Amino acid sequence: MTEKMTISRLASAADVNVETVRFYQRTGLIDEPARPYSGYRTYGGDDVRRIRFIKRAQRLGFTLDEIASLLKLEGSQTCAATRDLAARKLAMVEAKLKDLLAIKTALAMMVSHCDSEHPSVGCPIIQALLDD
Template sequence: MDEKMTIGRLAAAAGVNVETVRFYQRSGLIDEPMRPHDGYRTYGDGDIRRIRFIKRAQLLGFTLDEISSLLRLEGSLACNGTRELAIRKLAMVESKLTDLHAMKTALEGMVAQCDSEERSEGCPIIQALIDD
C-alpha cells in the first residue's frame, strides 16, 4: 500500500532536504500534489523512488535537463534514446578523465621541481604558472 507522507517525511525517506524536494517540484522533475482541504499535501512511495532516481542520475553526472529527458523516457520502449544519453555522458566523462590525467601529470612535474635540489631562487610552481 502506498503510504501517504508529508514533504518532511518524504525528504527524510528519500535522503534529501525539504528544499531539494521543492526545487525538484519547481524544476518539473516531480509533481506537486494538490493541496487537500486539511492543507497538507501528501506524497507516496513513487515520489521517493523518483527522487532517488534523480539523485542517482546526478551522481552519474547527468544534468537536471538530461534527467528530465530520462524521466520522460521512463516506462516507454525508448531504450535507444536512453542509451544515446548514456553514451554521450560516458564520452564526456572519458574526456574529463583525459583532462584530469593531464592536470595530474603537470602537477606531479611541478611538485617534483619543488623537491629538486637544482631549483633556482623562486618557487618553481609559481614560475611554471607564469611561464605557461
C-alpha cells in the same frame, strides 16, 4: 494501501533536504500534489522512487535537464534513447578523465621540480605558471 507522507517525511525517506523536494517541484522534476482541505500535501512511494532516481542520475553526472529527458522517455524507444544519452555522458567522462590525467601529470612534475631544486630565485611552481 499506499503510505501517504508529508513533504518532510518524503525528504527523509528519499534522503534529501525538504528544499531539494521543493526545488524539484519548481523545476518540474516531480509533481506537486494538490493541497487538500486539511492543508497538508501528501506524497507516496512513487515520489520517493522518483527522487532517488534523480539523485542516482545526478551522481552519474547527468544534468537536471538530462534527467528531465530521461524521466519523459517511454515506450519502445526508451532503451535506445537512454543508451545514447548514457554513451554521450560516458564520452564526456572519458574526456574529463583525460584532462584530469594531464593536470595530474603537470602538477606532479611541478611538485617534483620543487622538491628536487633549491631555487635561488622564487618558486619553480610559480615560475612554471608564469612561463609560456
